[in-house]
Amino acid sequence: MAITPLMNDGMDGAPAKRVLHSMQEQKEKGRRIVGIYCGYAPIELIQAMDLVPAVLCAFAEGPIASAETVLPANLCPLIKSSYGYILEGTCPFFGLSEAVVAETTCDGKKKMFELAAEVKPMHVMDLPQLPDEAEALVNWTAMIRKLQGFLEKTFDRRVSDDAIEASIKATNRKNRLMRRIFDYAALHPPLLCWQEMYDVGFLALPARGEEIEPLLESLLARLAVRREQGECFGTERSPRVLVTGCPVGGDALKIFRIIEEAGGLVVTPDSCTGIKSFLGETEEDTGDPVAAIARRYLAIPCACMTPNTRRLTALSQLIDRFRPDAVVDFVLTACHSYNVESHKIGRHVGERHGLPYLKIESNYSKSDEGQIRTKIEALFEIARS
Amino acid sequence: MNEEFAGIDIGSRTTKLVVVDAAGAVQRRRQADTGFEPMATAEKLLAGTSCARVMATGYGRNLFEIAFAGRTVTEIKAHARGALAFFPGTRTVLDIGGQDSKVIAIGDNGRVHRFEMNDRCAAGTGKFMEVMARTLGYAIEEFGDEALHADSDIAISSMCTVFAESEVTSLIAKGRERREIALGLHSSVVRRVAAMVGRVATAGDIVFTGGVAKNPCMRALLAQLLGRRILLPAEPQLAGALGAALLALESEKYQ
Ligand code: SF4
Numbered sequence: 221m222a223i224t225p226l227m228n229d230g231m232d233g234a235p236a237k238r239v240l241h242s243m244q245e246q247k248e249k250g251r252r253i254v255g256i257y258c259g260y261a262p263i264e265l266i267q268a269m270d271l272v273p274a275v276l277c278a279f280a281e282g283p284i285a286s287a288e289t290v291l292p293a294n295l296c297p298l299i300k301s302s303y304g305y306i307l308e309g310t311c312p313f314f315g316l317s318e319a320v321v322a323e324t325t326c327d328g329k330k331k332m333f334e335l336a337a338e339v340k341p342m343h344v345m346d347l348p349q350l351p352d353e354a355e356a357l358v359n360w361t362a363m364i365r366k367l368q369g370f371l372e373k374t375f376d377r378r379v380s381d382d383a384i385e386a387s388i389k390a391t392n393r394k395n396r397l398m399r400r401i402f403d404y405a406a407l408h409p410p411l412l413c414w415q416e417m418y419d420v421g422f423l424a425l426p427a428r429g430e431e432i433e434p435l436l437e438s439l440l441a442r443l444a445v446r447r448e449q450g451e452c453f454g455t456e457r458s459p460r461v462l463v464t465g466c467p468v469g470g471d472a473l474k475i476f477r478i479i480e481e482a483g484g485l486v487v488t489p490d491s492c493t494g495i496k497s498f499l500g501e502t503e504e505d506t507g508d509p510v511a512a513i514a515r516r517y518l519a520i521p522c523a524c525m526t527p528n529t530r531r532l533t534a535l536s537q538l539i540d541r542f543r544p545d546a547v548v549d550f551v552l553t554a555c556h557s558y559n560v561e562s563h564k565i566g567r568h569v570g571e572r573h574g575l576p577y578l579k580i581e582s583n584y585s586k587s588d589e590g591q592i593r594t595k596i597e598a599l600f601e602i603a604r605s
Numbered sequence: 606m607n608e609e610f611a612g613i614d615i616g617s618r619t620t621k622l623v624v625v626d627a628a629g630a631v632q633r634r635r636q637a638d639t640g641f642e643p644m645a646t647a648e649k650l651l652a653g654t655s656c657a658r659v660m661a662t663g664y665g666r667n668l669f670e671i672a673f674a675g676r677t678v679t680e681i682k683a684h685a686r687g688a689l690a691f692f693p694g695t696r697t698v699l700d701i702g703g704q705d706s707k708v709i710a711i712g713d714n715g716r717v718h719r720f721e722m723n724d725r726c727a728a729g730t731g732k733f734m735e736v737m738a739r740t741l742g743y744a745i746e747e748f749g750d751e752a753l754h755a756d757s758d759i760a761i762s763s764m765c766t767v768f769a770e771s772e773v774t775s776l777i778a779k780g781r782e783r784r785e786i787a788l789g790l791h792s793s794v795v796r797r798v799a800a801m802v803g804r805v806a807t808a809g810d811i812v813f814t815g816g817v818a819k820n821p822c823m824r825a826l827l828a829q830l831l832g833r834r835i836l837l838p839a840e841p842q843l844a845g846a847l848g849a850a851l852l853a854l855e856s857e858k859y860q
């Protein structure tokens with residue numbers, strides 16, 4: 221018996237369409253849109269200003285050819301794809317956005333932003349990369365205040381700390397609901413498949429807490445029904461996989477699909493397009509909501525940070541919670557940060573958790589699907605033995 | 606009844622078949638170019654055998670699974686099993702085939718516990734060796750022997766087949782000795798392969814499988830660079846098919 225899709229709104233498996241639909245609606249209501257690219261964009265602040273954050277397109281192979289007329293070929297596909305969309309003018313979210321928030325994460329991205337700034341106003345935030353230094357918090361707090369100033373000026377409005385505080389609380393509520401949804405993937409077998417997690421995350425990430433809450437509650441109700449009716453994905457014996465690493469979306473979703481085709485279950489998409497963005501709590505009622513936001517965002521375990529020990533801690537927590545049988549580290553071609561860090565991740569996963577680990581280095585093309593499949597199947601052979 | 610079990614390794618270049626009896630003894634071995642119709646090739650090789658169970662491996666295994674409702678196993682597990690059949694104490698397997706190279710670490714329980722596979726480019730594969738031998742005017746069978754007879758090594762910097770080919774051509778044009786260029790090419794492949802071995806399994810003998818294992822220069826340089834013994838199976842290119850045949854037999858037995 222087929223399981224009824226979780227959202228069941230006719231757009232399952234096409235999350236971008238769903239979000240675009242909602243953005244257009246908001247735009248018609250007079251709301252203005254700000255583009256974002258990365259997990260460090262402080263969504264709470266943007267929403268407190270009654271602006272709508274739009275995650276810009278970066279996950280298709282298509283626009284890469286255009287990008288390579290300007291950018292070197294030996295660059296991360298996420299960066300090339302983003303820029304290709306900008307050059308071609310084919311990202312609908314970029315079209316709707318009146319400004320774009322960017323951060324100095326990795327080198328390729330920040331240099332690409334310089335070129336993208338020729339097309340649309342970019343506000344680049346200077347992201348500290350040693351998150352444990354005391355100055356990091358001071359500087360990042362200042363950067364968020366500066367972003368506030370930029371948005372106030374660009375969109376001709378003011379925002380109070382009270383409004384920011386309210387936005388923090390709404391986002392915390394949303395993230396808690398999201399974590400409860402992901403918890404259904406921790407069950408054996410899981411009650412959620414990767415496509416559903418991806419779809420819900422795609423919709424929820426840029427959504428305002430108070431506006432998405434009813435939907436998330438209804439999804440939780442549906443999941444409870446699935447549980448009652450014994451509906452699940454795979455079997456007790458299907459290998460459970462935690463996929464960590466670079467963001468996975470669009471054409472990179474092949475990694476999830478191949479895992480599924482090989483008989484596995486993705487139970488934890490541990491990246492910025494998966495569970496990662498919903499894990500943190502921002503401290504409430506601190507009297508300085510912007511500093512609280514800064515603290516939460518600095519804690520994001522991104523490989524751009526050094527040392528990124530938080531990633532190991534977070535990974536261990538996810539492993540304990542979702543109990544995977546294997547860990548796949550997905551590294552986009554030419555992403556040096558995640559590629560170098562994978563050595564530590566592999567060691568940690570093996571030594572601390574005794575789990576088989578596999579690094580997959582790939583891009584958005586289809587050319588290596590056969591090879592990835594072989595590696596994933598071999599990983600499952602190891603996990604089963 | 607005398608039952609037989611087959612393993613078929615459908616590689617990108619050649620397809621190999623090994624048939625074993627219920628005791629695991631090899632009864633038959635066949636080999637053919639995979640060609641453009643891998644399933645037709647597989648069918649031809651299997652013709653006349655009446656096996657209780659067939660296990661497919663290699664890049665064509667998933668096609669085989671669909672076409673013949675057969676069972677499959679990855680090259681990794683198949684090569685590990687094959688190497689263990691040749692050398693029961695195997696802990697490290699290095700396989701260099703036509704299009705890829707892989708290193709497999711086997712645990713004390715005889716099961717694969719780690720592997721790495723290079724399949725992103727031809728560098729360090731049989732294909733690379735073939736192209737280079739041809740560029741130097743050697744038959745692939747004599748390439749390693751000739752290289753071993755060189756007096757000194759020449760550093761080759763390109764690992765990409767296309768660039769290495771033009772580097773070799775320009776060395777020939779400069780009048781450099783053919784054998785020395787050959788040795789330089791072997792060294793550069795060995796350095797790359799050795800790094801992969803080091804990442805996966807750091808100590809003990811290495812069972813070398815795949816067609817490239819027949820190359821004496823590769824074996825000598827690897828042993829020298831890694832300071833480990835290189836063990837050569839009688840028919841290194843059949844390790845995958847043999848492993849698959851034995852896994853077919855064992856899956857039957859333990860089912
Ligand atoms: S992985 Fe790092 S740089 Fe990439 S989106 Fe996430 S936080 Fe940003």
Ligand code: SF4
Nearest residue numbers: 296298326466552555
């Ligand atoms: S995947 Fe890596 S290289 Fe690409 S944008 Fe993210 S951090 Fe930069």
